[in-house]
Structures are given as structure tokens and as C-alpha cells.
Amino acid sequence: MPEVHETRRARLRDRVNASGSASALVTRPANVRYLTGVAPPGAALLLGRTEDLLVHGTAPGTSPGAAAADGRPDEALRIHTLPSPGGDPAVAAAGLAAAQGADSLAVEEHHLTVARHRAIGSVAPALRLADVGGAVEQLRVIKDEEEISCLRIGAEIADQALGELLESILVGRTERHLALELERRLVDHGADGPAFRTSVGTGPHSGRRGHRPTDRRVEEGDFLSVCLGATYHGYRCEIGRTFVIGTSPADWQIELYDLVFASQRAGREALVPGAAYRDVDRAARQVLDSAGHTEGLPESTGHGVGLEIDEEPQLAPAAMGKLDACVPVTVEPGVHLPGRGGVRIDDTLVVRPEADGGPELLTITTKELLAL
Amino acid sequence: MPEVHETRRARLRDRVNASGSASALVTRPANVRYLTGVAPPGAALLLGRTEDLLVHGTAPGTSPGAAAADGRPDEALRIHTLPSPGGDPAVAAAGLAAAQGADSLAVEEHHLTVARHRAIGSVAPALRLADVGGAVEQLRVIKDEEEISCLRIGAEIADQALGELLESILVGRTERHLALELERRLVDHGADGPAFRTSVGTGPHSGRRGHRPTDRRVEEGDFLSVCLGATYHGYRCEIGRTFVIGTSPADWQIELYDLVFASQRAGREALVPGAAYRDVDRAARQVLDSAGHTEGLPESTGHGVGLEIDEEPQLAPAAMGKLDACVPVTVEPGVHLPGRGGVRIDDTLVVRPEADGGPELLTITTKELLAL
CATH class of the missing domain: 3.90.230.10 (Creatinase/methionine aminopeptidase superfamily)
Structure with missing residues (x-):
């Protein structure tokens, strides 16, 4: 039986694919938690073409409220910890989406800043960036x-x-x-x-x-x-x-x-x-x-x-x-x-x-x- | 003698003008507070061509932590309260910048979301949007x-x-x-x-x-x-x-x-x-x-x-x-x-x-x- 978070991600994936994107990047913390059960500060969830990936690091801005994941992610979710400090998990996740062969990525434009959006565009210039809108918020209702x-x-x-x-x-x-x-x-x-x-x-x-x-x-x-x-x-x-x-x-x-x-x-x-x-x-x-x-x-x-x-x-x-x-x-x-x-x-x-x-x-x- | 917040805004204005923008929009809450002494939730500060304007409303998202301004703004600052609920003060401020005759507006791309940035572009299509970067954060050091x-x-x-x-x-x-x-x-x-x-x-x-x-x-x-x-x-x-x-x-x-x-x-x-x-x-x-x-x-x-x-x-x-x-x-x-x-x-x-x-x-x- 698939775990609840896996089911939620499957529902989101259906919506994302239906709107024409191969992959999606979720960054709003409550949305990440809803879809994974965990919420390391600054974490980004990639709904990828081949696998789902939770990317997290320890951003400089998280001190002193920093905390590790506060739950246990399901087994279908792969965890990727950024090797070097100070990196942006969202940007790294976009790079991994491109490496998985995705040609398009739907992002949360109502959460991502212009600066982060631009950094994603730079690290994965071949990805067509779309807007996932409030899709996760709608699932959460x-x-x-x-x-x-x-x-x-x-x-x-x-x-x-x-x-x-x-x-x-x-x-x-x-x-x-x-x-x-x-x-x-x-x-x-x-x-x-x-x-x-x-x-x-x-x-x-x-x-x-x-x-x-x-x-x-x-x-x-x-x-x-x-x-x-x-x-x-x-x-x-x-x-x-x-x-x-x-x-x-x-x-x-x-x-x-x-x-x-x-x-x-x-x-x-x-x-x-x-x-x-x-x-x-x-x-x-x-x-x-x-x-x-x-x-x-x-x-x-x-x-x-x-x-x-x-x-x-x-x-x-x-x-x-x-x-x-x-x-x-x-x-x-x-x-x-x-x-x-x-x-x-x-x-x-x-x-x-x-x-x-x-x-x-x-x-x-x-x-x-x-x-x- | 100019009030401290007015002096801070003058310093920012110099930087903004030197980088080629006629006006600037500050949205990061700590930055708004630094430059005005007040911080109504969701407020946006317009450093305009002709005057400085603090635009605020009561966003739906502010309940129940909503609070009014917690200080007294200086006299050189004009306060603009959004007439209708649910509006975005940043978008309204951009419209007011255009109405003041500004041709360019530097925004905080590290704080504004992609969605809000786009809304600003729609309401003031003639404004050239630039990035003010971390200019206010630098002033705050x-x-x-x-x-x-x-x-x-x-x-x-x-x-x-x-x-x-x-x-x-x-x-x-x-x-x-x-x-x-x-x-x-x-x-x-x-x-x-x-x-x-x-x-x-x-x-x-x-x-x-x-x-x-x-x-x-x-x-x-x-x-x-x-x-x-x-x-x-x-x-x-x-x-x-x-x-x-x-x-x-x-x-x-x-x-x-x-x-x-x-x-x-x-x-x-x-x-x-x-x-x-x-x-x-x-x-x-x-x-x-x-x-x-x-x-x-x-x-x-x-x-x-x-x-x-x-x-x-x-x-x-x-x-x-x-x-x-x-x-x-x-x-x-x-x-x-x-x-x-x-x-x-x-x-x-x-x-x-x-x-x-x-x-x-x-x-x-x-x-x-x-x-x-």
C-alpha cells in the first residue's frame, strides 16, 4: 500500500503532467511537508521524471532556528543533502531535474523569489520553466x-x-x-x-x-x-x-x-x-x-x-x-x-x-x- | 534636522539613482522597518521620484497576527492605505510610481516572488524593472x-x-x-x-x-x-x-x-x-x-x-x-x-x-x- 505522502505526490504529478510539465519543484515549506512528511529548513522537493528527490542543506540563514527533518520520509523519496554549505536546495534540485532528462519544470512562482528563479534558469538553461501555481495548496484544502x-x-x-x-x-x-x-x-x-x-x-x-x-x-x-x-x-x-x-x-x-x-x-x-x-x-x-x-x-x-x-x-x-x-x-x-x-x-x-x-x-x- | 529614517532613505535613493533607476520599491519587512520605523504587515515602501510612500493594506494572510504600524513614521513619508481589501501593496505602489512619472523601478528581486513581480509588470507595463539587490541590507550592516x-x-x-x-x-x-x-x-x-x-x-x-x-x-x-x-x-x-x-x-x-x-x-x-x-x-x-x-x-x-x-x-x-x-x-x-x-x-x-x-x-x- 503506498504511503500517504507518496499518494499525495502522485496526485500532484498527475496535475503537473496534465498541464504539460515533465517535473515540478516545490519550495513552500508547508507544501514540502505536506508532500514528504518532513520539513528541513530551506528544503526543496523535486517531483522528477524518474524519482522524487528531497534536496536539503544547511542554509546560512537558518541559524539558530535550524532543525533537522522532524519526521521520517517514505521509502519512495530519495534524500539528497547538499555537499557544500550555503547552496540553494531549489537551484540544486533544478540541476538534478535537468540531469534526469526533464525538459520542463513547473515551479511555485508564488513562493520562489525572482532572484532564485533566475538562478534556476542559469543552472539549467535548457529547462522550460512553468508555473505550478497553487496546485499543492489546492490539494491541501x-x-x-x-x-x-x-x-x-x-x-x-x-x-x-x-x-x-x-x-x-x-x-x-x-x-x-x-x-x-x-x-x-x-x-x-x-x-x-x-x-x-x-x-x-x-x-x-x-x-x-x-x-x-x-x-x-x-x-x-x-x-x-x-x-x-x-x-x-x-x-x-x-x-x-x-x-x-x-x-x-x-x-x-x-x-x-x-x-x-x-x-x-x-x-x-x-x-x-x-x-x-x-x-x-x-x-x-x-x-x-x-x-x-x-x-x-x-x-x-x-x-x-x-x-x-x-x-x-x-x-x-x-x-x-x-x-x-x-x-x-x-x-x-x-x-x-x-x-x-x-x-x-x-x-x-x-x-x-x-x-x-x-x-x-x-x-x-x-x-x-x-x-x- | 532630518529624521533618521529620512536620512536612511536619502542614502538608499542616492544608491538607486546612481545605478540608473528613478525609483525603488522595498518590500522585505525588516528593510521597510529600517527605512520608515514602522512595519505594517505586507507594507511596501516606494522611494518615488517626487515623494516617499508607504503603501499598506490588510492582506487576507495577516490574520490573526495582524498588527497596525508599531511606530510613528516621519513627516516626509506619505502613508497610503489600500482602499479595498486583499490588494497587494507592492503592486499598488508600482502603479503609483508609474503615476508619478517614473520610467524605472528597482525592486528587491531576492524578496519579491515571481508572481508578484509579474503582477507589477502588468500594472505598470511602461516601468523598466531593475534589481535593487541587497542595497538596504548593506545599509543595515x-x-x-x-x-x-x-x-x-x-x-x-x-x-x-x-x-x-x-x-x-x-x-x-x-x-x-x-x-x-x-x-x-x-x-x-x-x-x-x-x-x-x-x-x-x-x-x-x-x-x-x-x-x-x-x-x-x-x-x-x-x-x-x-x-x-x-x-x-x-x-x-x-x-x-x-x-x-x-x-x-x-x-x-x-x-x-x-x-x-x-x-x-x-x-x-x-x-x-x-x-x-x-x-x-x-x-x-x-x-x-x-x-x-x-x-x-x-x-x-x-x-x-x-x-x-x-x-x-x-x-x-x-x-x-x-x-x-x-x-x-x-x-x-x-x-x-x-x-x-x-x-x-x-x-x-x-x-x-x-x-x-x-x-x-x-x-x-x-x-x-x-x-x-
């Missing part, structure tokens, strides 16, 4: 059950980390400390690390997407919004919640929370196979729109997750395409009122057919408005 | 005293974090926890964040450059090697130390430590203005070579630091160029014996003339072999 299982475990870890934080004293602590504490707990519970920089926003910072934690301390009466995620075996998930600090939320806080909650629920409920990306976005967006929150709305109300925290599809007004089953996405509308704060609610879900019970919610922390 | 001051504060923070860790109980704790603890302490002491992923290696993992922390616990008799750094106002420094756990180091540990110490000292002492990069590397390297550690030596024994943790110059056998005063570099030789562990010692120093007292050591934690 629909996840297999093993990938979803990694996301599910990551989501459990994030839920645990968040749940523990909620049991501790929050008033008086800074956004930075809460964020670090969450990241420590993610690792405690077995995450490879945070899936992205943990965001903690208090008071007027609450509800801002991607807010970078500051030294502001949690105060009574604040909204507190938190967005975090775990990476587990390379897969990244995301959860966001907003809480209120103190015993009784103000009327405006309850009202705003209910509104964002309704918007997020509408988005979640729109996650069915066959739904257009833009329709999912519209479902969430129109709830906010109709309440008059037309200013400063996010560009998208959700996005795919996987080996990267923000990947295809985008759930946005201008997005083209339709959801398939087994696509994990976030649904994360929010409203931020300048000077006052706001609310974000963010879940990671997997699109599933209604017959299977509809969307599978991976991040299960309650979405009631908790007063802490 | 020699630091001004304000930049060095940021590095100095970052180094103090890293020293503090490391010093506190050494006062705690280490035996029985995992590499991951020690790394997280160090990162928390960096932030406690005022760092923007870690300068890179903190590396903690115990026992057989010790001495490995860029080792990613695992769940291995510190044991009696281990070498423990730690490499960390703080980011302060965007500037990144690095310190690495190796300790021995328990009361009495083994003979092989003392011997190996003394060797790496001698190598690192030789590297530090070679840091004088006018020294060739490769000669600094050789000074450190030949101490290890002559003791028979020819296998698995690092490619470089040091590198520049600044807005990035690994920037020009590289202190490596094949590096071309000579040190100037006010260039901050690391000196970080190490030896790793497979299965046994090893030693790394890493400092950040600023090259200074002998008349000024020679190299300025920023990371002042002791390099005696401490038994903890």
Missing part, C-alpha cells in the same frame, strides 16, 4: 481523517489551556502575561507550540483581531478577548472567546456579545458541503451589518486551517468557490468599538454533510458570556 | 548608536533571564519548560518577545546548534546548553552558554568546554575593524580543527544581528568582506559529540576600534564553566 485528528487534538489542547486560565485570578494581570501563560499551558498539554502569536486584549483592546498583547492589566468591568491555538504534529487550529470581568456585564456588553454570538452562529450554521465561501461569509456578516456595524468589519469572517494557520479557503465577500466536506475552517466574526472594546468569537470546525450531523465543532469551550 | 543601544538593552534582558534561571532548581525539568520559562522572563524584563525560538539542550542534545527543546529532563552529570535572545524595539541579540549539572564535571566535559571556550575567545579577539570576515571565522575554527574536531563543524562561527537575528555579515570560510566599526555580530563556535552532547558558547559583541577598548561585549553572563 480537503483533509484526510488523520489530518483532522491532529486538528482535533490541537483543539482539545487549546480548550484545556483556555479552561485552566479561566479558573485563575485574572484581575490585575497584564495581557502579555496572560498570553505567555496560555502558551506555556499549550506546551504543557502536548502542543508542538502555539499555532500563532496568542492574542489577549483587555478593555479597549478587546475584540481587536490580531491584537498584540501589551502591558495593560485586566480591570473590573473589562471585556477580555483571547485568541489562541495549538500546533499538533504540524496542524494548527484556532479558538477565540470573549469574557467579561466582574459580576455584572453592562447592557452594551450584553447587547454586543449577543450580536456577535448570533453572527458567529449564523456562520457556523452556513457550513454545509456545497455552500459558496461568500455565502458563509454573508451569513455571518449580515447579522452585524443589520445592527449597523458596517464600519471596520473584518475582510473575512473565517479561513481554512491546516499546516498553516491561514490557508485556503477564505470566507470573504469576494471569495470564489464552494465548501467541500472535510474542510476545516474558522468562523470568527467580531466587532470592535474604538475606545470601548469589543467581542470576537472564533471556532475551528470541520465541514461535514448533514447526514453525518453537520459541521463538527473542534473547539468546544462554551460560548456563553462568562462573567469572571 | 553598520549600526548607529541608537540601534546599538537597543541591542545592548536586549542583551541585558537576556542576561537577566538567564541569570534568574540559573538560580532555580534545574534537575528534573524538561527542555521545553526551561525554554518557556526563559521566554516568559524575557518578556517580564521588557522584551518585545524572544528574538528567536529559545534552544535548550540537555545531555546528548547539548551543544547542538538550533536544537528544538524536547521533553527530555535535566539529569545529574548532563551538559546543559541554552541559547536565547531578546527582541527590544525590534532589535535582536543572542546569547548561548553551556553549564554542567552536578558538583563535579567529568574530565571530558572540562576538556571540551576549555576547547570551545578557547575557540570562542579567539573569535572574539579577532573582532577588529578591517578584519576579514573569513579570518574571524578561521581564528575560532582553527582552535577546534587543531583539536581534531573537523567533522560537523558549523558553517559559520558567527553572524550579524539587528532587525533580524541572522543578517549580514556571515563569519564563514567563504565570506567576502571586512568588518567595520559599529557592526554587531555573534561569535558562537560549538562542538557536539553524537550521543554524548557538547558545548556552545555564544556572545553578541559590537566591533569597536582598539582605541575605544576593542570589541564591546553586550552579553556579559560569565563564561566560566558553572556546575549547577
Whole structure:
């Protein structure tokens, strides 16, 4: 039985050959990992005419985050380590493609720089260079059950980390400390690390997407919004919640929370196979729109997750395409009122057919408005 | 008096014009920050014929790490926010260059992807596209005293974090926890964040450059090697130390430590203005070579630091160029014996003339072999 990465490479090879190229060069790190299971820094994957080759070296730029391959490649993949330091694995791989007798090579033009592309042209002038486009990213959209299982475990870890934080004293602590504490707990519970920089926003910072934690301390009466995620075996998930600090939320806080909650629920409920990306976005967006929150709305109300925290599809007004089953996405509308704060609610879900019970919610922390 | 970023842009403009281009487009984030003081995600800087323009938007890919500008641009810089979401600031900037009447535009071919380069060509077909090369990186090599001051504060923070860790109980704790603890302490002491992923290696993992922390616990008799750094106002420094756990180091540990110490000292002492990069590397390297550690030596024994943790110059056998005063570099030789562990010692120093007292050591934690 062919190994999963070998099967993925076979699918890519079919696409590349169908578009008229004999070989392909994959350089985007998440794509290399998807197709080989390993990701040495700077590595390049050659889907060659006669064999598949993972070329890696130790680029000068990799210190001190350098690390060797973090998995075990399948047996059909040949590994080629650059003999001399400082070489570019992509350029070397192109030379090997030419040596294999390929006359054409499809490269990732959205990842390769102009300078590297030119170096490839110089080392293999007889190769016709084409564009493989987002072919690998497209393959990555629909996840297999093993990938979803990694996301599910990551989501459990994030839920645990968040749940523990909620049991501790929050008033008086800074956004930075809460964020670090969450990241420590993610690792405690077995995450490879945070899936992205943990965001903690208090008071007027609450509800801002991607807010970078500051030294502001949690105060009574604040909204507190938190967005975090775990990476587990390379897969990244995301959860966001907003809480209120103190015993009784103000009327405006309850009202705003209910509104964002309704918007997020509408988005979640729109996650069915066959739904257009833009329709999912519209479902969430129109709830906010109709309440008059037309200013400063996010560009998208959700996005795919996987080996990267923000990947295809985008759930946005201008997005083209339709959801398939087994696509994990976030649904994360929010409203931020300048000077006052706001609310974000963010879940990671997997699109599933209604017959299977509809969307599978991976991040299960309650979405009631908790007063802490 | 012109503001520092304006002066830097003027220097770049001179170089660009001298190489025959009317305007330049800077897209590499650290370069944009160096020239403007701000770094909105995805922003592009146009050094135009008539004015300098910082173009930014909110790219779909920036969630959830998105952040607004983290500084205040100077008054000579005009800010242009893309009106519609999802646009590419670099492409928009090229269109604005054409609208300003430029006939040529130098771009960062080592940073722009082939796809973005093509999009620029489409939006401004009359512009002749040239390569600005590493011109901004070259400007960044020699630091001004304000930049060095940021590095100095970052180094103090890293020293503090490391010093506190050494006062705690280490035996029985995992590499991951020690790394997280160090990162928390960096932030406690005022760092923007870690300068890179903190590396903690115990026992057989010790001495490995860029080792990613695992769940291995510190044991009696281990070498423990730690490499960390703080980011302060965007500037990144690095310190690495190796300790021995328990009361009495083994003979092989003392011997190996003394060797790496001698190598690192030789590297530090070679840091004088006018020294060739490769000669600094050789000074450190030949101490290890002559003791028979020819296998698995690092490619470089040091590198520049600044807005990035690994920037020009590289202190490596094949590096071309000579040190100037006010260039901050690391000196970080190490030896790793497979299965046994090893030693790394890493400092950040600023090259200074002998008349000024020679190299300025920023990371002042002791390099005696401490038994903890």
C-alpha cells in the first residue's frame, strides 16, 4: 500500500503532467511537508521524471532556528543533502531535474523569489520553466481523517489551556502575561507550540483581531478577548472567546456579545458541503451589518486551517468557490468599538454533510458570556 | 534636522539613482522597518521620484497576527492605505510610481516572488524593472548608536533571564519548560518577545546548534546548553552558554568546554575593524580543527544581528568582506559529540576600534564553566 505522502505526490504529478510539465519543484515549506512528511529548513522537493528527490542543506540563514527533518520520509523519496554549505536546495534540485532528462519544470512562482528563479534558469538553461501555481495548496484544502485528528487534538489542547486560565485570578494581570501563560499551558498539554502569536486584549483592546498583547492589566468591568491555538504534529487550529470581568456585564456588553454570538452562529450554521465561501461569509456578516456595524468589519469572517494557520479557503465577500466536506475552517466574526472594546468569537470546525450531523465543532469551550 | 529614517532613505535613493533607476520599491519587512520605523504587515515602501510612500493594506494572510504600524513614521513619508481589501501593496505602489512619472523601478528581486513581480509588470507595463539587490541590507550592516543601544538593552534582558534561571532548581525539568520559562522572563524584563525560538539542550542534545527543546529532563552529570535572545524595539541579540549539572564535571566535559571556550575567545579577539570576515571565522575554527574536531563543524562561527537575528555579515570560510566599526555580530563556535552532547558558547559583541577598548561585549553572563 503506498504511503500517504507518496499518494499525495502522485496526485500532484498527475496535475503537473496534465498541464504539460515533465517535473515540478516545490519550495513552500508547508507544501514540502505536506508532500514528504518532513520539513528541513530551506528544503526543496523535486517531483522528477524518474524519482522524487528531497534536496536539503544547511542554509546560512537558518541559524539558530535550524532543525533537522522532524519526521521520517517514505521509502519512495530519495534524500539528497547538499555537499557544500550555503547552496540553494531549489537551484540544486533544478540541476538534478535537468540531469534526469526533464525538459520542463513547473515551479511555485508564488513562493520562489525572482532572484532564485533566475538562478534556476542559469543552472539549467535548457529547462522550460512553468508555473505550478497553487496546485499543492489546492490539494491541501480537503483533509484526510488523520489530518483532522491532529486538528482535533490541537483543539482539545487549546480548550484545556483556555479552561485552566479561566479558573485563575485574572484581575490585575497584564495581557502579555496572560498570553505567555496560555502558551506555556499549550506546551504543557502536548502542543508542538502555539499555532500563532496568542492574542489577549483587555478593555479597549478587546475584540481587536490580531491584537498584540501589551502591558495593560485586566480591570473590573473589562471585556477580555483571547485568541489562541495549538500546533499538533504540524496542524494548527484556532479558538477565540470573549469574557467579561466582574459580576455584572453592562447592557452594551450584553447587547454586543449577543450580536456577535448570533453572527458567529449564523456562520457556523452556513457550513454545509456545497455552500459558496461568500455565502458563509454573508451569513455571518449580515447579522452585524443589520445592527449597523458596517464600519471596520473584518475582510473575512473565517479561513481554512491546516499546516498553516491561514490557508485556503477564505470566507470573504469576494471569495470564489464552494465548501467541500472535510474542510476545516474558522468562523470568527467580531466587532470592535474604538475606545470601548469589543467581542470576537472564533471556532475551528470541520465541514461535514448533514447526514453525518453537520459541521463538527473542534473547539468546544462554551460560548456563553462568562462573567469572571 | 532630518529624521533618521529620512536620512536612511536619502542614502538608499542616492544608491538607486546612481545605478540608473528613478525609483525603488522595498518590500522585505525588516528593510521597510529600517527605512520608515514602522512595519505594517505586507507594507511596501516606494522611494518615488517626487515623494516617499508607504503603501499598506490588510492582506487576507495577516490574520490573526495582524498588527497596525508599531511606530510613528516621519513627516516626509506619505502613508497610503489600500482602499479595498486583499490588494497587494507592492503592486499598488508600482502603479503609483508609474503615476508619478517614473520610467524605472528597482525592486528587491531576492524578496519579491515571481508572481508578484509579474503582477507589477502588468500594472505598470511602461516601468523598466531593475534589481535593487541587497542595497538596504548593506545599509543595515553598520549600526548607529541608537540601534546599538537597543541591542545592548536586549542583551541585558537576556542576561537577566538567564541569570534568574540559573538560580532555580534545574534537575528534573524538561527542555521545553526551561525554554518557556526563559521566554516568559524575557518578556517580564521588557522584551518585545524572544528574538528567536529559545534552544535548550540537555545531555546528548547539548551543544547542538538550533536544537528544538524536547521533553527530555535535566539529569545529574548532563551538559546543559541554552541559547536565547531578546527582541527590544525590534532589535535582536543572542546569547548561548553551556553549564554542567552536578558538583563535579567529568574530565571530558572540562576538556571540551576549555576547547570551545578557547575557540570562542579567539573569535572574539579577532573582532577588529578591517578584519576579514573569513579570518574571524578561521581564528575560532582553527582552535577546534587543531583539536581534531573537523567533522560537523558549523558553517559559520558567527553572524550579524539587528532587525533580524541572522543578517549580514556571515563569519564563514567563504565570506567576502571586512568588518567595520559599529557592526554587531555573534561569535558562537560549538562542538557536539553524537550521543554524548557538547558545548556552545555564544556572545553578541559590537566591533569597536582598539582605541575605544576593542570589541564591546553586550552579553556579559560569565563564561566560566558553572556546575549547577
